[in-house]
Amino acid sequence: MTPAAPAPSDKAFVPFVSVADMMRLVHHVGLDEMLRRLAARIEDDFRRWQSFDKTPRVAAHSPVGVIELMPTSDGEAYGFKYVNGHPRNTRAGLQTVTAFGLLADVATGYPVLLSEMTLLTALRTAAMSAVAARHLAPAGARTMAMIGNGAQAEFQCRAMQAICGIDAVRLYDIDRAATEKCARNLADSGLSVTACDSPEEAIEGAQILTTCTADKRNATILTDNMVGAGVHVNAIGGDCPGKTELATAVLQRSSIFVEYPEQTRIEGEIQQLDPDHPVTELWQVIAGTAPGRRSASEITLFDSVGFAIEDFSALQVVRAAIAGTAFYQPLDLLADPDDPRDLYGMLRRAGGTPAA
Amino acid sequence: MTPAAPAPSDKAFVPFVSVADMMRLVHHVGLDEMLRRLAARIEDDFRRWQSFDKTPRVAAHSPVGVIELMPTSDGEAYGFKYVNGHPRNTRAGLQTVTAFGLLADVATGYPVLLSEMTLLTALRTAAMSAVAARHLAPAGARTMAMIGNGAQAEFQCRAMQAICGIDAVRLYDIDRAATEKCARNLADSGLSVTACDSPEEAIEGAQILTTCTADKRNATILTDNMVGAGVHVNAIGGDCPGKTELATAVLQRSSIFVEYPEQTRIEGEIQQLDPDHPVTELWQVIAGTAPGRRSASEITLFDSVGFAIEDFSALQVVRAAIAGTAFYQPLDLLADPDDPRDLYGMLRRAGGTPAA
Numbered sequence: 147m148t149p150a151a152p153a154p155s156d157k158a159f160v161p162f163v164s165v166a167d168m169m170r171l172v173h174h175v176g177l178d179e180m181l182r183r184l185a186a187r188i189e190d191d192f193r194r195w196q197s198f199d200k201t202p203r204v205a206a207h208s209p210v211g212v213i214e215l216m217p218t219s220d221g222e223a224y225g226f227k228y229v230n231g232h233p234r235n236t237r238a239g240l241q242t243v244t245a246f247g248l249l250a251d252v253a254t255g256y257p258v259l260l261s262e263m264t265l266l267t268a269l270r271t272a273a274m275s276a277v278a279a280r281h282l283a284p285a286g287a288r289t290m291a292m293i294g295n296g297a298q299a300e301f302q303c304r305a306m307q308a309i310c311g312i313d314a315v316r317l318y319d320i321d322r323a324a325t326e327k328c329a330r331n332l333a334d335s336g337l338s339v340t341a342c343d344s345p346e347e348a349i350e351g352a353q354i355l356t357t358c359t360a361d362k363r364n365a366t367i368l369t370d371n372m373v374g375a376g377v378h379v380n381a382i383g384g385d386c387p388g389k390t391e392l393a394t395a396v397l398q399r400s401s402i403f404v405e406y407p408e409q410t411r412i413e414g415e416i417q418q419l420d421p422d423h424p425v426t427e428l429w430q431v432i433a434g435t436a437p438g439r440r441s442a443s444e445i446t447l448f449d450s451v452g453f454a455i456e457d458f459s460a461l462q463v464v465r466a467a468i469a470g471t472a473f474y475q476p477l478d479l480l481a482d483p484d485d486p487r488d489l490y491g492m493l494r495r496a497g498g499t500p501a502a
Numbered sequence: 503m504t505p506a507a508p509a510p511s512d513k514a515f516v517p518f519v520s521v522a523d524m525m526r527l528v529h530h531v532g533l534d535e536m537l538r539r540l541a542a543r544i545e546d547d548f549r550r551w552q553s554f555d556k557t558p559r560v561a562a563h564s565p566v567g568v569i570e571l572m573p574t575s576d577g578e579a580y581g582f583k584y585v586n587g588h589p590r591n592t593r594a595g596l597q598t599v600t601a602f603g604l605l606a607d608v609a610t611g612y613p614v615l616l617s618e619m620t621l622l623t624a625l626r627t628a629a630m631s632a633v634a635a636r637h638l639a640p641a642g643a644r645t646m647a648m649i650g651n652g653a654q655a656e657f658q659c660r661a662m663q664a665i666c667g668i669d670a671v672r673l674y675d676i677d678r679a680a681t682e683k684c685a686r687n688l689a690d691s692g693l694s695v696t697a698c699d700s701p702e703e704a705i706e707g708a709q710i711l712t713t714c715t716a717d718k719r720n721a722t723i724l725t726d727n728m729v730g731a732g733v734h735v736n737a738i739g740g741d742c743p744g745k746t747e748l749a750t751a752v753l754q755r756s757s758i759f760v761e762y763p764e765q766t767r768i769e770g771e772i773q774q775l776d777p778d779h780p781v782t783e784l785w786q787v788i789a790g791t792a793p794g795r796r797s798a799s800e801i802t803l804f805d806s807v808g809f810a811i812e813d814f815s816a817l818q819v820v821r822a823a824i825a826g827t828a829f830y831q832p833l834d835l836l837a838d839p840d841d842p843r844d845l846y847g848m849l850r851r852a853g854g855t856p857a858a
Binding site (some may be wrong): 157162164165167168169171173174199201203206208210211212213215217219221222224226228230231232235236238239240241242244246248250251252253254255256257262265266295296297298299300301324327328330331435472478479480481482483485486487488489490491492493494497498 | 503513514520521523525527530533555557560562564566567568569571573575577581582583586588591592594595596597598600602604606608609610611612613618619621622651652653654655656680683684686689702713723821833834835836837838839841842843844845846847848849850852853
């Protein structure tokens with residue numbers, strides 16, 4: 147800025163949480179506590195599901211990936227997430243999924259938070275899975291099979307530990323190096339960690355089966371005979387058209403719970419089923435208007451694809467958590483002239499030309 | 503960041519152009535040159551109109567305003583703008599419209615530019631008006647009536663001067679203070695400036711009539727008898743449902759040019775007309791596949807509402823202009839672990855806990 151330029155007013159600044167700030171914030175709050183806050187906020191927001199605008203996500207597809215905008219609003223705050231999905235990115239040393247998000251004040255339209263959401267999405271996805279498991283997993287579940295040991299795996303394990311009382315995880319990935327990475331990262335977590343050589347070995351004795359693989363095709367990570375009575379299946383990786391992880395027969399035997407049916411029928415495991423196959427909306431279970439698990443032998447399935455309200459909840463948690471901390475920087479994102487009609491005058495003055 | 507945290511890699515950083523940087527950039531490039539570059543890029547992009555994804559904007563309405571996301575892509579780059587419209591904001595000393603935007607690489611989904619767009623939108627809207635006038639205004643047009651002297655007014659005047667050769671502007675606003683502000687700001691612009699007491703006085707001798715008022719209702723800024731043969735009407739302020747500025751009879755006598763008919767029929771002046779009233783898409787005029795002005799006596803009307811491709815063009819101009827300058831800052835927006843699958847390990851290491 148030139149010496150003549152007046153400093154922007156407070157209204158011009160939007161708090162920005164960088165990746166480094168998000169990592170500092172998580173360490174400051176503590177990972178367990180952060181996951182619990184995310185789970186609590188997601189439950190609160192799911193309980194008032196009907197007060198949200200539920201716009202379908204806006205996707206721009208290309209041959210190599212997709213870029214999506216996921217907006218929602220509860221009438222007081224507006225949030226959206228930018229997220230891409232580019233499976234081949236890892237070949238170039240890039241993340242498959244990166245994201246950032248924004249909260250704004252509906253009354254003025256002014257943004258009030260801009261945040262990285264690559265890390266935050268991993269955290270909220272794990273918290274969401276734990277919320278679903280808390281309502282659906284069999285009583286006394288202690289062991290989880292974690293099939294697919296990529297970027298999301300450790301977060302899933304830690305959330306199930308912090309929120310659902312899981313104390314043992316059994317890891318499997320088609321790439322042994324991924325399993326070893328995951329086991330290393332969880333070595334001091336307090337979880338009992340077992341690296342397995344097959345999906346069959348991973349599910350031995352597990353009450354929760356989490357699938358989170360990256361392959362972009364209709365795969366069969368869980369075959370019909372692998373899923374016994376009474377387990378809870380937490381299916382994360384079937385999350386876009388043409389990408390599923392479960393045998394159709396598993397779906398047929400399960401009570402299926404989803405976030406937003408309109409989206410899940412296109413993107414989730416249930417894209418394999420008839421469009422009128424019965425599913426339960428998870429928010430109704432949380433609100434107490436629909437049953438969750440009904441018997442010890444029932445197979446429950448959370449067909450997770452991720453929904454905008456979860457991102458809204460996560461941004462609200464971050465907004466509350468950074469208040470009074472140094473874990474954000476003020477970003478000069480909004481032009482805010484002293485006289486709102488004098489944008490040109492503000493520009494003039496910034497150049498050192500005094501207004502006449 | 504704690505001492506133990508590794509510095510983010512280059513891939514983690516997105517160039518960010520703040521409001522202060524945008525003002526410095528405009529002064530560095532020069533306002534006239536900036537407007538000319540915007541006009542040139544808009545023309546280039548309109549000429550290849552059919553290579554763009556044209557998604558309708560995604561709007562979240564509330565009783566006091568609207569928040570919109572405007573995405574588009576040409577298959578190589580993806581852009582979107584966040585923009586709000588809150589007419590009552592000025593009462594609280596806030597801008598009616600604020601905006602920011604983003605460009606991303608379609609091949610990877612990674613953002614490559616984040617920029618303020620409140621100022622940039624004012625610049626691109628003015629450049630767009632000048633592009634339309636260059637193709638539609640009568641030959642030798644030198645005088646413009648500028649009705650509505652709010653935040654956009656000076657930019658309209660300067661763009662018409664820089665790009666279309668206008669040398670005189672006649673200002674009118676229902677609020678005399680706005681006209682005085684506008685006249686003051688243009689005092690050293692090289693334009694001959696006349697402050698007028700009525701819309702009728704403002705249009706005397708003008709070949710281009712620009713309307714840009716803020717009132718959110720169906721107003722009649724230009725009545726039928728005010729619009730004579732041969733003029734070009736540049737209608738900016740009729741830009742959302744229920745907000746128009748022109749008498750229907752003016753529309754009936756005009757050859758009407760629009761950006762994107764699907765959007766303009768909802769938001770523009772032509773919301774007053776039958777849904778099949780003939781209009782010409784401006785990109786066809788620029789591409790040479792449809793005629794612009796056909797006679798000296800024709801009334802041409804550019805029914806401007808603003809379209810996502812114009813924002814895409816503007817972001818591309820900024821992206822090119824900041825290369826090699828100091829008018830941006832690198833923003834740590836993207837998590838970029840050394841191993842894309844090891845997001846958790848990146849978080850661990852940021853807390854000073856070495857990976858095992």
